[in-house]
Amino acid sequence: MTTSLAEIQKTMAEGLLHHKNDGIKQFLSDGQEDLDARISVYRNNVFYSLSNALADLYPVVQELVGQEFFRALANRYVRMYPPAQAAMVYFGEEFPDFVEQDKACAELLYLPDVAKLELARQRAYHAADIESLTPEAMQEVGVDRLLQSCLTLHPSVQLLSSSWAVRSIWLAHKGDQPKFEDIDLFQGQQSILVRPAYEVLVCAVDLAAMALFAEIAKGAALGAAIETAFEQYPELDVTQALALGFSNGFFTDINFQQE
DSSP states (O other): OOOOHHHHHHHHHHHHHTTOHHHHHTTSOTTOTTHHHHHHHHHHHHHHHHHHHHHHHOHHHHHHHOHHHHHHHHHHHHHHSOOOSSOGGGTTTTHHHHHHHOGGGTTOTTHHHHHHHHHHHHHHHTSOOOOOOOHHHHHHHOHHHHHTEEEEEOTTOEEEEESSOHHHHHHHTTSSSOOOTTOOTTSOEEEEEEOSSSSOEEEEEOHHHHHHHHHHHTTOOHHHHHHHHHHHOTTOOHHHHHHHHHHTTOEEEEEEOOO
16 A cells, blocks of 8 residues: 555654654665664754744744753744744744743743744734835825725734833843843833834834724724724824824825715
């Protein structure tokens, strides 16, 4: 009976990930010396390369916990979530949720949100390239028509709310020598990530502005989005929020409702 390529790949993957050599050996040539040792070398290479790929995606997480801790964490992750596609850009999507559930990270309550920020940067970086609207576009439309319109967010826009100071932690690690003296870890932060050109921007917003952009993301007309956000946060500064959005390339289109 002929074994299909898909079945061979599945058996090989399970054997490598879960240290089961017997299944792998049936597909290898008989008579090879030190076959278990050869398989072990190949297995180590697989875990090493995938762990490195995960570290490239989550460098701040690795710096926070240390390389040895991260390597063990990555190995556990790889066993549960091996690459499902040939394109490695999609590898690591489940990592923030995995960190949140991993027992070894139980006391590092801020760590999953740091991972979420790094994943959001990855998603923003690989989003479609679309030209953003300029601040002049808002002025040309006028306030009344703008309130009746739906703003289309740039495909790279990522909204991230955290109970921890994850943006400050990430920014601290951008330098050669991270400094945490002035960071209040328990100060929640809201961030909007966008890539209007070549660089991913990580913009700080308050809860009120985040509520507004969340409604816009749902497809609500701007006027309705403002009303909903005002109900939760009467201190909302609409002018400042929209200026932030237009000046940083949050929007790609203004869709007018039928008048």
